[in-house]
Amino acid sequence: MIYIQTKNFFLSFGIIIPAGKNFLFILSQLIIFLSIVSILLVIVVLIIRLIDSYDQRRKNDFLNKWENDFYHYLGSPADPNTLLKGVKKSQYKYLLMVIRDLFSVLDGKDLESLKRIINETSVYEFLLNDLKSKKTKRIIRAAYFFGASGNQNVKSILFGHLYSNKTDVFIFCARALARINALEYATAILHAARFQKELSTDILISILLEFKSDVCNYLLERVVLEDDYYKRIAIQIFRFHGFREAAEIVLKIFQTSTNKKLLVECIKYAGSIECIDAIPQLWEHFEHPDIEVKTAAIEALAKIGGKELIPIFVQRLYEESFEVNIAAAEALFDSGEKGIKLLKVVAKSNSDSKAAKVARMILSENFIEIDDE
Amino acid sequence: MSEFIKILMIFNYIVLFYFLTLITIYIILNLVSFYKVLRYKNKIEFADLERIFKLKNYKPISIIVPAYNEGNNIVENVKSLLQLIYPQFQLVVVNDGSKDDTLQKLIENFSLKQISFHDLYKIKSEKINAVYKSKEIRNLTVVDKVNGGKADAINAGINVAKYPLITVIDADSILERDCLLKIAQPFIENENVVAVGGTIRIANGCEVKKGHIISVGLSKNWLARFQVVEYLRAFLFGRTGFDAINGILIISGAFSCFKRDAVVEIGGYRRGSIGEDMEIVMRLHKHFRKINPDTKITFIPDPICWTEAPESLKILMRQRTRWQKGTIESLLLHRDLLFNPNYGLMGLFVVPYYLIYEFFGPIIEFIGYLFFIVSLLLGILSLEFTIAFLAAAILYGIVLSILSVILEELSFKKYPKVSHLLTLFLTAIVENFGYRQLTTWWRFKGTIEFFLGKRSWGSMEKKGLSSNNI
Numbered sequence: 001m002i003y004i005q006t007k008n009f010f011l012s013f014g015i016i017i018p019a020g021k022n023f024l025f026i027l028s029q030l031i032i033f034l035s036i037v038s039i040l041l042v043i044v045v046l047i048i049r050l051i052d053s054y055d056q057r058r059k060n061d062f063l064n065k066w067e068n069d070f071y072h073y074l075g076s077p078a079d080p081n082t083l084l085k086g087v088k089k090s091q092y093k094y095l096l097m098v099i100r101d102l103f104s105v106l107d108g109k110d111l112e113s114l115k116r117i118i119n120e121t122s123v124y125e126f127l128l129n130d131l132k133s134k135k136t137k138r139i140i141r142a143a144y145f146f147g148a149s150g151n152q153n154v155k156s157i158l159f160g161h162l163y164s165n166k167t168d169v170f171i172f173c174a175r176a177l178a179r180i181n182a183l184e185y186a187t188a189i190l191h192a193a194r195f196q197k198e199l200s201t202d203i204l205i206s207i208l209l210e211f212k213s214d215v216c217n218y219l220l221e222r223v224v225l226e227d228d229y230y231k232r233i234a235i236q237i238f239r240f241h242g243f244r245e246a247a248e249i250v251l252k253i254f255q256t257s258t259n260k261k262l263l264v265e266c267i268k269y270a271g272s273i274e275c276i277d278a279i280p281q282l283w284e285h286f287e288h289p290d291i292e293v294k295t296a297a298i299e300a301l302a303k304i305g306g307k308e309l310i311p312i313f314v315q316r317l318y319e320e321s322f323e324v325n326i327a328a329a330e331a332l333f334d335s336g337e338k339g340i341k342l343l344k345v346v347a348k349s350n351s352d353s354k355a356a357k358v359a360r361m362i363l364s365e366n367f368i369e370i371d372d373e
Numbered sequence: 374m375s376e377f378i379k380i381l382m383i384f385n386y387i388v389l390f391y392f393l394t395l396i397t398i399y400i401i402l403n404l405v406s407f408y409k410v411l412r413y414k415n416k417i418e419f420a421d422l423e424r425i426f427k428l429k430n431y432k433p434i435s436i437i438v439p440a441y442n443e444g445n446n447i448v449e450n451v452k453s454l455l456q457l458i459y460p461q462f463q464l465v466v467v468n469d470g471s472k473d474d475t476l477q478k479l480i481e482n483f484s485l486k487q488i489s490f491h492d493l494y495k496i497k498s499e500k501i502n503a504v505y506k507s508k509e510i511r512n513l514t515v516v517d518k519v520n521g522g523k524a525d526a527i528n529a530g531i532n533v534a535k536y537p538l539i540t541v542i543d544a545d546s547i548l549e550r551d552c553l554l555k556i557a558q559p560f561i562e563n564e565n566v567v568a569v570g571g572t573i574r575i576a577n578g579c580e581v582k583k584g585h586i587i588s589v590g591l592s593k594n595w596l597a598r599f600q601v602v603e604y605l606r607a608f609l610f611g612r613t614g615f616d617a618i619n620g621i622l623i624i625s626g627a628f629s630c631f632k633r634d635a636v637v638e639i640g641g642y643r644r645g646s647i648g649e650d651m652e653i654v655m656r657l658h659k660h661f662r663k664i665n666p667d668t669k670i671t672f673i674p675d676p677i678c679w680t681e682a683p684e685s686l687k688i689l690m691r692q693r694t695r696w697q698k699g700t701i702e703s704l705l706l707h708r709d710l711l712f713n714p715n716y717g718l719m720g721l722f723v724v725p726y727y728l729i730y731e732f733f734g735p736i737i738e739f740i741g742y743l744f745f746i747v748s749l750l751l752g753i754l755s756l757e758f759t760i761a762f763l764a765a766a767i768l769y770g771i772v773l774s775i776l777s778v779i780l781e782e783l784s785f786k787k788y789p790k791v792s793h794l795l796t797l798f799l800t801a802i803v804e805n806f807g808y809r810q811l812t813t814w815w816r817f818k819g820t821i822e823f824f825l826g827k828r829s830w831g832s833m834e835k836k837g838l839s840s841n842n843i
Contacts (some may be wrong), residue, residue, distance in 0.1 A: 023758065024755070024757055024758050024761060027758070027761035027762060027764075027765055028761055030765045031761060031764050031765050031768060034765060034768035034769055034771075034772055035768060037772050038768060038771050038772050038775060041772065041775040041776065041779060042775060042798055044779060045775065045778055045779050045782055045794060045798075046791070046794070048779070048782050048783065049782060049791055049794060052782075052786065053791075100419070103421075104421060104423065104424060136415065137415045140415060140416070140419055141418075141419060144419040144421070168412075168415075168416050172419065198562075198563065200561060200562050200563050200564050201564065202430055202432075202560075202561040202562075202564070203561055203562055205430045206425055206428050206430055206561065209428040209429060209430065210428070236430070240428075240429045240430065354491075357489070357491040358491060360489035360491075361488070361489050361490060361491045363489070364488035364489035364490075365488055365489075365506060367486065367488075367506075367508055
């Protein structure tokens with residue numbers, strides 16, 4: 001009975017289990033098939049390796065011939081087309097490999113010479129075709145090189161790719177636009193980013209940080225008109241660039257916003273540019289119910305400094321939240337001799353209290369003895 | 374007798390069904406992995422991570438290194454870890470009550486000084502005796518604690534971790550210098566990522582100098598070679614494939630990275646766990662996907678961490694039985710994930726896969742071998758059929774192994790010589806004659822031992838990877 005049920009079960013799954021000789025026949029066919037597949041796969045791997053070795057040899061031959069001229073060319077005003085005279089199109093991939101490795105290590109005149117190879121030779125046409133193609137791999141490669149070489153001619157094509165449904169294409173093209181410092185596309189990048197479901201804020205910020213610091217002026221012009229998301233990202237960019245001109249507008253946002261993430265960004269910005277005008281508002285946020293906001297306010301005030309804040313930091317050592325305690329202890333430490341003295345007093349005061357433990361920890365982490373006086 | 378024969382037949386059908394479904398799953402995983410690995414490779418080629426991570430909005434990392442009796446290699450390993458490329462990281466070495474001179478060597482070589490300590494997150498661990506910091510190397514912290522096992526040591530490390538990301542590595546792991554850039558990238562790419570696993574490769578046979586892989590090679594020891602092929606299959610296919618459906622259930626303890634706050638929120642690692650690396654991943658899935666269904670635990674196929682594989686049968690057996698016990702323990706602890714549609718394809722497909730093929734797999738395979746022999750002896754199965762079936766199964770295993778070598782060849786090309794490839798092919802064939810059956814037996818043994826209550830971690834002696842060809 002069970003046997004029949006089992007058999008029916010398998011049959012119900014569509015697995016027809018043949019019996020006897022039929023099964024043996026199928027198995028033997030399967031063995032032949034798998035044997036052939038195994039052998040073919042081994043051949044495939046060996047062919048791949050063979051192609052790779054051949055490619056490597058061609059690359060080495062190319063480099064041996066070309067390397068010397070190339071290093072003479074670097075940093076010189078020579079025409080890059082002369083350098084590429086003997087280079088065939090089929091060798092461009094080796095050329096690009098070399099250039100890619102050098103882009104991250106060269107600077108100054110050498111880097112300029114490298115950029116000229118991309119911008120002023122037939123390599124440009126080669127990469128342009130890549131950029132216009134529909135293949136992600138080719139677009140990514142072209143966007144990388146045009147971005148690294150600061151090519152101004154391809155901005156509109158790169159912009160066209162911003163609305164691609166492939167996140168990788170968006171990232172590489174937006175990054176290229178940013179490296180080119182195409183300011184006019186900064187807002188477009190921010191807007192197109194909203195259509196990328198798989199794009200994180202951190203990646204977007206890393207893209208915008210590729211722009212030169214003048215992107216801040218551009219973002220500042222629009223920040224009031226835009227929504228909280230835009231504001232939050234723009235303020236982060238201001239902070240990373242230490243852009244003080246945004247202080248007035250950021251303070252206004254700080255006064256009116258109820259969005260926690262935006263508040264934290266405003267506070268961090270105020271701290272990073274040591275904005276004295278923000279002190280009263282930062283002070284208010286000392287009492288904010290959210291720990292993240294409160295901690296950010298303490299850290300910001302610690303950066304701005306001012307001896308009158310020291311008693312407030314000491315008070316915060318006795319709060320419930322550890323994050324706040326540690327931020328306060330670090331703020332005291334950063335505020336100099338007086339703060340350190342007070343930390344020592346707290347550390348010695350009541351050895352079992354949390355405040356004393358935190359104070360001792362911060363002092364000891366910085367190798368300051370409590371009883372050294 | 375006829376009833377017995379019917380049972381035999383039923384079981385043979387079950388084995389057949391098991392085999393056919395496994396083949397189907399592997400084929401799907403293979404296809405997905407080819408797509409994912411090659412896509413990753415295209416992306417990473419021009420990612421320029423080192424430059425991007427200099428753009429200020431990186432996330433600092435605390436690297437936690439649990440160390441137990443690592444006196445021979447600890448100084449060299451710490452020195453090599455301090456050379457990792459990343460804009461800001463803290464190295465936390467946790468001396469888990471070593472009986473050798475691990476702590477003394479650290480104190481002497483890095484001029485450590487005891488500091489006052491207060492655990493930041495109150496995750497439970499055995500008593501911390503002292504915390505040390507180096508005046509010269511400000512990002513080095515050493516925790517000395519009472520022995521409590523790996524999970525416990527990691528918890529102690531988390532308690533002093535300052536940064537938002539924590540990376541947990543084995544003290545004897547050899548890391549690629551840019552591994553932190555690569556493992557931190559998914560956290561930047563996707564805010565919902567709470568954990569990332571890296572690909573582990575076998576370092577036996579590689580030339581190691583000052584904690585870095587100088588040249589990749591293959592060990593002369595067959596056990597180590599078998600594990601090379603096994604790791605290629607497991608990481609390039611298994612994990613990459615499951616990653617596509619957010620179904621990673623295990624990220625290797627040899628190299629993993631987490632959002633610190635996420636780990637703190639779930640109370641850290643489960644102390645005393647046998648398979649702590651799988652258990653924490655399942656718990657993270659369970660906890661965070663309830664709050665946010667988009668929570669992701671992901672995996673990068675880049676080979677960024679190299680580890681020493683056991684070269685003796687005894688130690689390998691201990692490792693495999695422990696892994697099996699760990700799998701069972703985690704599956705039983707989190708059985709509510711099974712067929713649970715709230716966890717998407719992970720609950721509906723991946724957890725049942727682990728239950729059938731990882732938990733019950735060794736039992737079915739082991740009894741399958743026995744029943745095959747009995748069926749053969751009783752004449753239920755003909756010799757031709759048995760040989761043909763085994764040949765088909767072995768050939769299929771070989772095809773899978775070769776596919777993983779192809780994927781390695783198309784993507785990372787870590788094995789430079791043609792002789793390495795030929796050795797890998799040979800290994801893929803030879804492993805089917807004894808090694809696979811042995812691992813099945815060890816996993817079966819692990820299952821039995823688990824239910825008999827033998828659940829200790831067991832010791833894992835290693836030769837060490839310091840500055841030599843191993």
